[in-house]
Amino acid sequence: MAKTAKFRIFRFDPEKDRDFRFQDFDVPYEPGMTILNALFYIQDNIDQSLCFRVSCRAGICGSCAMHIDGKYRLACETQASIALGSRVTIRPLAHLPVVRDLVVDMAPFWAHYKKIQPYLQPGNPDPERERSQTPADRSKLDILIDCILCASCHASCPMTASDEAYLGPAALVKTNRFAVDSRDSALEQRLKIVGDEHGVFRCHTVFNCSLACPKEIDPAGSIANLKRMATKHFLGKPEVR
Amino acid sequence: MIYHDVVVVGAGLAGLRAAIAVNQKNVNVAVLTKVHPVRSHSGAAQGGINAAMGNNPRGGFDSVEKHAFDTIKGADYLADQPAALKFTQAAPGVILELEHWGCPFSRMGDGRVAQRPFGGAGFPRTCYAADKTGHVILHTLYEQAVRYEHASERDNFKIYDEWMVTRLVIEEGKCRGVIAYHLATGKVEAIMAEAVIFATGGAGRVYLPTTNAVISTGLGLAIPYWAGVPMKDMEFVQFHPTTIYPTGILMTEGCRGEGGYLTNKDGERFLKNYPDSAKAMETAPRDIVARNMQREINEGRGIDGMYINLDIRHLGAEKIMERLPGIRDIAMNFVGVDPINQPIPVRPGQHYTMGGIDTDENGATCVEGFYAAGECACVSVHGANRLGGNSLLETLVFGKFAGEAAADYVLSKSALKKGDAALKQGLDEELAKFKRLTDGKGEEKAGTIRDELGRLMAEKVGIFRKDEELKEAFKQVKALQKRFESVRVGFSGMKFNQALVMALEVEGNLAMAETIVYGAAVRKESRGSHFRTDFPKRDDENFLRHTVVTWDAAEKKMKPSWKPVILGLFEPKERKY
Numbered sequence: 001m002a003k004t005a006k007f008r009i010f011r012f013d014p015e016k017d018r019d020f021r022f023q024d025f026d027v028p029y030e031p032g033m034t035i036l037n038a039l040f041y042i043q044d045n046i047d048q049s050l051c052f053r054v055s056c057r058a059g060i061c062g063s064c065a066m067h068i069d070g071k072y073r074l075a076c077e078t079q080a081s082i083a084l085g086s087r088v089t090i091r092p093l094a095h096l097p098v099v100r101d102l103v104v105d106m107a108p109f110w111a112h113y114k115k116i117q118p119y120l121q122p123g124n125p126d127p128e129r130e131r132s133q134t135p136a137d138r139s140k141l142d143i144l145i146d147c148i149l150c151a152s153c154h155a156s157c158p159m160t161a162s163d164e165a166y167l168g169p170a171a172l173v174k175t176n177r178f179a180v181d182s183r184d185s186a187l188e189q190r191l192k193i194v195g196d197e198h199g200v201f202r203c204h205t206v207f208n209c210s211l212a213c214p215k216e217i218d219p220a221g222s223i224a225n226l227k228r229m230a231t232k233h234f235l236g237k238p239e240v241r
Numbered sequence: 242m243i244y245h246d247v248v249v250v251g252a253g254l255a256g257l258r259a260a261i262a263v264n265q266k267n268v269n270v271a272v273l274t275k276v277h278p279v280r281s282h283s284g285a286a287q288g289g290i291n292a293a294m295g296n297n298p299r300g301g302f303d304s305v306e307k308h309a310f311d312t313i314k315g316a317d318y319l320a321d322q323p324a325a326l327k328f329t330q331a332a333p334g335v336i337l338e339l340e341h342w343g344c345p346f347s348r349m350g351d352g353r354v355a356q357r358p359f360g361g362a363g364f365p366r367t368c369y370a371a372d373k374t375g376h377v378i379l380h381t382l383y384e385q386a387v388r389y390e391h392a393s394e395r396d397n398f399k400i401y402d403e404w405m406v407t408r409l410v411i412e413e414g415k416c417r418g419v420i421a422y423h424l425a426t427g428k429v430e431a432i433m434a435e436a437v438i439f440a441t442g443g444a445g446r447v448y449l450p451t452t453n454a455v456i457s458t459g460l461g462l463a464i465p466y467w468a469g470v471p472m473k474d475m476e477f478v479q480f481h482p483t484t485i486y487p488t489g490i491l492m493t494e495g496c497r498g499e500g501g502y503l504t505n506k507d508g509e510r511f512l513k514n515y516p517d518s519a520k521a522m523e524t525a526p527r528d529i530v531a532r533n534m535q536r537e538i539n540e541g542r543g544i545d546g547m548y549i550n551l552d553i554r555h556l557g558a559e560k561i562m563e564r565l566p567g568i569r570d571i572a573m574n575f576v577g578v579d580p581i582n583q584p585i586p587v588r589p590g591q592h593y594t595m596g597g598i599d600t601d602e603n604g605a606t607c608v609e610g611f612y613a614a615g616e617c618a619c620v621s622v623h624g625a626n627r628l629g630g631n632s633l634l635e636t637l638v639f640g641k642f643a644g645e646a647a648a649d650y651v652l653s654k655s656a657l658k659k660g661d662a663a664l665k666q667g668l669d670e671e672l673a674k675f676k677r678l679t680d681g682k683g684e685e686k687a688g689t690i691r692d693e694l695g696r697l698m699a700e701k702v703g704i705f706r707k708d709e710e711l712k713e714a715f716k717q718v719k720a721l722q723k724r725f726e727s728v729r730v731g732f733s734g735m736k737f738n739q740a741l742v743m744a745l746e747v748e749g750n751l752a753m754a755e756t757i758v759y760g761a762a763v764r765k766e767s768r769g770s771h772f773r774t775d776f777p778k779r780d781d782e783n784f785l786r787h788t789v790v791t792w793d794a795a796e797k798k799m800k801p802s803w804k805p806v807i808l809g810l811f812e813p814k815e816r817k818y
Contacts, residue, residue, distance in 0.1 A: 048731035051738075056285050058454075059574065060567075063280045100737045117388075122343075145373075148376070
């Protein structure tokens with residue numbers, strides 16, 4: 001007999017609805033089906049009004065992060081088999097305004113990203129060849145450059161909930177990515193941007209971000225590194241990378 | 242009415258690079274993109290980007306001419322040779338620019354950018370960042386876009402996220418602007434521009450399965466096609482040898498470049514049994530490897546009759562973790578296979594659209610003010626088959642050239658801001674079309690047509706093609722187009738109406754499918770990715786030329802024509818590896 005994957009999905013249009021609601025959907029299960037496949041099944045065959053973000057369906061674009069069965073994860077990377085037992089609840093990312101259903105307004109998230117000057121600042125004219133970087137220096141960037149800006153960390157963090165100005169884990173990982181890059185020379189300015197009560201010192205080391213990250217990046221570790229550098233910097237101690 | 246001097250449509254690598262080039266000439270530019278820039282499909286590219294840098298010790302005698310030769314030979318001589326040379330000459334500069342912008346390329350021991358071997362290349366010239374090259378380059382470009390945005394005067398460089406362009410407005414042979422649908426608010430607006438650059442990516446979703454993102458549909462090509470811009474070489478569709486079975490997600494060519502094996506059900510490296518791949522084996526170009534894999538499967542030597550094994554176990558855990566970590570993650574997440582211990586199940590699948598909007602080497606088209614760059618454009622440098630590592634390069638080289646050409650065009654113009662009436666008419670027609678889709682009486686579902694078309698194209702217009710099947714496919718595409726007239730979107734709200742977006746994209750898929758089938762039917766030869774079992778040989782006498790199709794809106798019909806291939810550097814020869 002065909003198996004059924006059972007979902008309970010957050011529905012809300014802030015312009016029309018007084019309040020959000022949850023709607024149940026039953027989807028015929030096929031082996032290998034992902035949560036994203038199931039959402040497409042619903043949109044194609046049951047309710048065309050359901051909306052969610054999607055692009056690569058291969059875990060690299062960061063569009064489809066959502067709260068699935070108690071965890072922030074990418075819908076494309078999560079097997080629908082988890083919904084064969086009890087009904088699985090799906091909600092949008094938290095701490096960002098809902099546009100409709102599973103789509104949130106990412107504008108605050110991108111505003112934080114832009115604020116940290118997320119680009120290399122080498123501080124000297126471009127040489128004729130590449131800037132040299134040893135494999136050891138390059139390896140310091142390894143995990144940090146895997147960030148797909150899916151905002152799972154942002155949604156899981158209790159501090160982004162209480163302080164809208166808090167830069168949040170993703171922007172701070174990006175800061176750290178440049179802070180540890182041997183080619184960057186804007187460390188002092190970067191530490192000034194993140195070194196206040198809406199930056200690294202807002203972090204209460206709850207570690208939710210590190211648990212949520214689908215790329216296993218450990219934003220909490222990045223924030224700790226920036227805290228250490230910022231503290232040393234502000235106390236006038238020589239910088240340590 | 243919103244106005245910008247230049248509008249770029251699409252914010253993947255070609256679009257962002259074009260926008261930066263426009264801004265560098267101090268011309269006002271806006272980027273309209275249906276997804277946030279970092280969600281673009283460029284980010285899914287894994288293996289790398291080609292440039293004759295000679296960094297690798299085995300690449301010491303590499304040169305831009307040799308890169309051009311490999312590109313042209315890979316193209317089965319259908320590339321325009323001066324364009325291909327211009328393309329490879331620009332390559333080392335592209336790598337240096339990316340590096341200067343902070344792109345985290347993998348490095349050699351001496352600190353220079355690392356390079357790996359790739360299919361169809363005489364030297365190891367593919368620069369990479371592990372197996373996430375597209376991802377890191379896309380993020381680097383977006384970082385630079387933010388930098389340019391910061392540095393610009395108010396709104397001189399602006400990105401409109403989740404604004405989906407659905408129509409191109411051309412009046413008296415001149416580009417006037419676009420109509421766009423803002424997903425978050427549901428508003429549909431006309432946007433006036435002196436020049437428009439399309440950088441909308443490939444049409445992979447015409448096929449199922451495909452490695453392409455859900456967003457890479459035929460609509461980006463169909464919009465200019467419907468507006469009268471010719472399409473070139475549409476029958477050339479690249480099937481990547483190694484897409485994961487069954488989902489179609491890409492397994493980079495880097496797997497083979499790093500030394501991976503392809504084996505059949507007997508564990509045999511079967512590529513040695515085919516004359517065109519006997520020497521290069523796994524590093525032969527994609528069209529050849531894909532064909533020989535499909536032959537193995539068709540002749541019953543696939544595993545479970547369905548797939549081939551991609552075996553990288555002998556590379557060892559350390560090399561796999563260092564060079565191919567993303568591949569390992571995908572294999573574990575999507576098929577539960579750890580490639581350190583087990584081979585990965587793969588089969589050929591649609592991967593890249595060699596054909597596209599007919600442009601010259603500066604991205605210009607036959608319409609004044611309308612440009613295209615990246616996968617949606619056909620210059621052509623890829624000809625009948627693109628080499629791995631050349632697509633990321635194409636986005637940056639031709640994105641830049643198209644941006645510069647568009648900016649120069651605007652600077653040369655005397656009379657600005659014309660076309661009010663044409664844009665208003667375009668907006669009205671577009672709104673009427675949306676209303677027809679949401680409020681019509683039909684019973685068809687766009688999703689059903691999308692899936693039927695994808696399967697039809699894979700089955701009848703796939704790796705192996707023949708006359709009767711192509712004729713049948715053409716009939717069926719026509720029938721699906723007829724059925725599309727009865728599509729109704731079961732939701733009429735305009736805010737984030739994803740079902741409406743999908744229906745519009747399916748209509749684009751249908752238009753592009755027709756051009757692909759047509760090109761495949763009239764090209765009675767085998768060249769590069771286009772293989773006709775009834776005409777298995779290349780025929781330079783009759784077909785060393787580009788296929789061109791133009792939509793005649795008045796007659797609602799496709800008009801075919803041909804265009805010569807520009808040679809001049811290398812004589813066409815038989816292709817062997």
